[in-house]
Amino acid sequence: MSQALEGFRILDMTHVQAGPTASQLMAWMGADVIKFEPPTGDATRGQLRDVPDADSLYFTMLNCNKRSITVNMKSPEGKQVFTELLGHCDVIMENFGPGVLDRLGFTWEKVHAINPRIVMASIKGFGSTGPYAEFKAYENVAQAMGGAMSTTGVPDGPPFVTGAQIGDSGTGLHLVIGILAALHQRNSTGLGQYVEVAMMDSVMNLCRVKWRDHQRLSRGPLPEYSVHTEQGMPFTPRAGNDSGGGQLGNAIHCKPHGTNDYIYVVVQEAVWEALARRIGGEALAIDPRFATIGERRRNQAEVWRLLTAFAADYTKREFMAVLNDLDVPCGPIMSTEDLADDEHVRGREMYVEIDHPKRGPWFNVGMPIKLSASPATIRRSPLLGEHTEEILGDVLGYDSTRIEALKGAGAFTAPARKKV
């Protein structure tokens, strides 16, 4: 079966998480992704290692379905190989620190001149313009600067990062969208373009509703927040587990009251009466303190207290069944252990067993985008430089004599590491 992005070739210079997560998605959709690595490899190959001498899960989980070539970009021969590969690729992707590719001699203008059809896609912490442009960034730096941390946690505690990697993987998703749009536009213009996504911008985009609240604060308090807000408050506060949307919601502790024995309950307007009748009988269903959404917002602390008291006799799964019967939107807090064992997750191929020559069997999170005509088949990540000769041969047409000459000239051996 052919795949959606079959025929597209990507020169993937990305490293760590933000870029590799994007190119892995494109590989899962069928693109030929050539992971172009320095001879020392993507640093994550050796980070957080759990099996001696084997690529770490940090690397294997983000680099499936790719081919790996190692090239020393700091040698003239390496630059030549890179230049020739540019001529045979549709996309080049990178997420180096500011100015790295420019220092290597490959500005966007130069890349565009070498191959006018190529789309060049970059992730930067803060983009290439503005006072922050020169700064490097990691996940939590982006969460800090994009508004996620200041709006996550409880008001009288410190700001918190979220477990979801919105700064890295979230930015990677934005990059994929930009690349696909640029490839589509190339169909009419015949030309590639430069796609830039900043991690800070992406986090701001993902925090969009917090900006809705920021602006509403100039007109009055936010009644849906359980924490105190008032007109003129200069920033959107942290609001614990409040839903922060049009419907009330919160996490309710269940039996046996362990770390993850919670269920998130959305007290949707449409279900209040039935829910009230189930947890407090007719008296609660007609209680004027909760008769309207406005009253329920005002008295939400009592709503949560009543639900928590009721939930004390149920596990999160049992309470889920009670709520499902009433059509109440809810979700037990799933630990990684819960998810790994979950029938629904396995059935949707979101927990996929893969083999690896050096680490044996391991699991990856599956492909979240389901294309009916071209489902993804997940293959293991490449070993460092596993496909160097194959790529030089089948993409560039080099013969063994030429490859040996390049080897001798140092095109594939470790470069001197950067200045301090």
Ligand SMILES: CC(C)(COP(=O)(O)OP(=O)(O)OC[C@H]1O[C@@H](n2cnc3c(N)ncnc32)[C@H](O)[C@@H]1OP(=O)(O)O)[C@@H](O)C(=O)NCCC(=O)NCCS
């Ligand atoms: C993530 C980050 C902080 C890591 O910083 P770092 O480890 O210092 O790496 P940099 O990207 O700045 O630099 C990479 C170096 O490897 C060199 N390099 C990369 N590929 C090479 C190759 N094939 N051959 C030779 N050298 C190579 C580069 O030339 C550069 O060296 P230089 O600084 O001497 O120019 C930085 O890359 C960054 O800010 N990226 C953008 C934001 C981002 O994506 N962050 C999220 C990461 S999950």
